[in-house]
Amino acid sequence: MFSSVRFGTGRLAPCRYLISKHVLRHTIAVAFIRQKDVSEMKSLQLVAMLLLMLTGANEMAAQDLTGSSAVQNEVLILHGKQLFIDDYVIANLKGVRKVLNQPxxxxxxxxxxxxxxxxxxxxxxxxxxxxxxxxxxxxxxxxxxxxxxxxxxxxxxxxxxxxxxxxxxxxxxxxxxxxxxxxxxxxxxxxxxxxxxxxxxxxxxxxxxxxxxxxxxxxxxxxxxxxxxxxxxxxxxxxxxxxxxxxxxxxxxxxxxxxxxxxxxxxxxxxxxxxxxxxxxxxxxxxxxxxxxxxxxxxxxxxxxxxxxxxxxxxxxxxxxxxxxxxxxxxxxxxxxxxxxxxxxxxxxxxxxxxxxxxxxxxxxxxxxxxxxxxxxxxxxxxxxxxxxxxxxxxxxxxxxxxxxxxxxxxxxxxxxxxxxxxxxxxxxxxxxxxxxxxxxxxGFVSVETDDEGTLTTNSLMFLGDTLVVNANASGGAITVEALDADGKVIHRFSRSNCTPITSDSVRHVVSWSDKSDCRPLQGRPIKLRFHLKRAKLYSFEPATRQNP
Incomplete structure (x- = not known):
């Protein structure tokens, strides 16, 4: 019934929280107290809105998730861009390697x-x-x-x-x-x-x-x-x-x-x-x-x-x-x-x-x-x-x-x-x-890359945003992304087969599934992202807010 929640870019919340409206509101309040920067306050307002959505209109879904074995693990609440210098967001690398890049x-x-x-x-x-x-x-x-x-x-x-x-x-x-x-x-x-x-x-x-x-x-x-x-x-x-x-x-x-x-x-x-x-x-x-x-x-x-x-x-x-x-x-x-x-x-x-x-x-x-x-x-x-x-x-x-x-x-x-x-x-x-x-x-500090094929799977995270933006070089290869639910099962709409392959070099690829980039259905619940790489380099990803309300 309990899940350890990480806020921001790496600070562990001071205790374990039951996924309930009362405790989530308490967590948000603590997070607000600890923030002094206006930009982070705005991002935390987004956290507040989404988590209250989780415990309001989607309260039944949240309660169902507490019965999942995956919820026993830590759930990262991410703000902004995620790098791969350390393994904070990485759960598993298979067939890929991390590489330090020189300027x-x-x-x-x-x-x-x-x-x-x-x-x-x-x-x-x-x-x-x-x-x-x-x-x-x-x-x-x-x-x-x-x-x-x-x-x-x-x-x-x-x-x-x-x-x-x-x-x-x-x-x-x-x-x-x-x-x-x-x-x-x-x-x-x-x-x-x-x-x-x-x-x-x-x-x-x-x-x-x-x-x-x-x-x-x-x-x-x-x-x-x-x-x-x-x-x-x-x-x-x-x-x-x-x-x-x-x-x-x-x-x-x-x-x-x-x-x-x-x-x-x-x-x-x-x-x-x-x-x-x-x-x-x-x-x-x-x-x-x-x-x-x-x-x-x-x-x-x-x-x-x-x-x-x-x-x-x-x-x-x-x-x-x-x-x-x-x-x-x-x-x-x-x-x-x-x-x-x-x-x-x-x-x-x-x-x-x-x-x-x-x-x-x-x-x-x-x-x-x-x-x-x-x-x-x-x-x-x-x-x-x-x-x-x-x-x-x-x-x-x-x-x-x-x-x-x-x-x-x-x-x-x-x-x-x-x-x-x-x-x-x-x-x-x-x-x-x-x-x-x-x-x-x-x-570009540290990339995840392969000369063949492989995958990077993230730790459990709370997706706060409506668009997934990826910094990657897939020229001569491809990158696709799929989303997994709390039990590690592929979320059908966000499957690898539905993902439009990334096949070029850009610091701001927008990932889409069935020609749609809207990730709002992923919000407010623990998920994992799995990146499939084929002769490609992945530098970062970001849950961003780009869609109109």
């Missing part, structure tokens, strides 16, 4: 080279500003090899590919972000445009590193605000967080109603990733470590150097900078990977508990303790690789900028690439520094 580096890379007056460039932040219809980039500049002067450069672009450095200081003829009063040293700018901010002077928000004494022990995490992204006023109570010396990655978390940032742990300076949060971008919580080294990092003596992250489709996506085999000694010819940096994908459903992503998707902490060929796993876990050794412009180091950007039907990953190793001077490298771009199809 494709842009053919015009590098898209911005360091200027002759810039000794080196590294960490950066890219945003799209709809007010000016411009992409905007802030990047860290070193002016000499001793790191005695650190500044933040500023660049703009109409398309995110061709960039220019506007003169921000006419007297000096430079393109630097201007801090008032002047900061002796600025590093690792992490910038957001805050669309919720009522004060125009704080529309742009930055977290950055400051070094007021120009000595390493004075490194601190600070905040600044701007109306135009060029002229910045420091927060009077700086520093707002303790020590960090790499990229600080802030964003607004609508689910929490708070700002969240990822930075390095410390003090002391330990290469690990920490998380902080704030209600006002000024008063930040203590650091909590969210990633730690594991078996995956042992084969290449890997350190977790820095991390950028973003909310995406109800979950959280991150790129962790992986620094392999740090050394200032001579590197053997058979270990060209030493003293180089690339990036791996990480994944979370709450922004605190993060999972490493391998060649076949997210891995749990328990799985990380298993006996495996961890060298092969590490090789296959690379998401954004450095270039070919001493051949390409980014062969030595990759530093992802913050945050990844969703642009139309693609996800953009901007990064700094360096043609030299981390301790370049000791290895007699002569590095150049530039900004590059890599792109991934929308939702």
């Amino acid at each position: 494709v580096k842009h053919p015009r890379n590098p898209i911005l080279r360091k200027h002759k007056r810039e000794y080196a460039i590294t960490y950066g932040a890219v945003v799209w500003d709809p007010k000016n219809s411009l992409y905007k980039l802030w990047y860290q500049i070193w002016s000499d090899p001793r790191d005695s002067i650190g500044t933040a450069g500023y660049a703009v672009s109409k398309d995110g590919i061709e960039w220019e450095r506007p003169v921000t200081d006419k007297a000096a003829g430079t393109n630097l972000a201007i801090f008032e009063p002047k900061e002796p040293w600025v590093g690792a700018p992490g910038v957001i445009i805050d669309t919720r901010e009522s004060d125009p002077q704080r529309r742009y928000k930055m977290m950055y590193l400051a070094k007021p004494t120009l000595k390493g022990e004075s490194l601190r995490s600070c905040a600044a605000f701007s109306a135009d992204g060029i002229h910045w006023k420091q927060e009077p109570t700086n520093p707002v967080a303790p020590y960090s010396d790499t990229q600080i990655a802030p964003y607004w978390d609508a689910r929490l109603g708070r700002y969240v940032a990822y930075c390095r742990t410390g003090p002391p300076n330990v290469r690990n990733i920490a998380r902080i949060e704030s209600e006002d971008f000024v008063n930040w919580s203590p650091k909590v470590r969210v990633l730690q080294m594991s078996n995956l990092d042992k084969p290449y003596s890997t350190n977790l150097y820095t991390m950028t992250a973003m909310p995406y489709a109800g979950v959280y996506i991150g790129l962790v900078n992986t620094y392999h085999g740090e050394t200032i000694s001579t590197i053997p010819d058979d270990k060209p990977w030493m003293d180089r940096c690339d990036a791996q994908l990480v994944f979370s459903r709450n922004g605190v508990t993060w999972h490493r992503v391998l060649h076949d998707g997210a891995i749990t902490a328990a799985q990380l303790r298993e006996k495996r060929d961890w060298k092969k796993e590490a090789d296959d876990a690379v998401f954004l690789p450095y270039g070919e050794f001493k051949m390409e412009w980014d062969w030595g180091q990759i530093y992802p900028h913050h945050p990844p950007l969703v642009v139309g039907d693609e996800i953009r990953f901007y990064y700094t690439g360096i043609s030299g190793r981390h301790w370049a001077t000791y290895h007699k490298d002569t590095p150049d520094h530039a900004v590059g771009l890599a792109t991934l199809r929308l939702d």
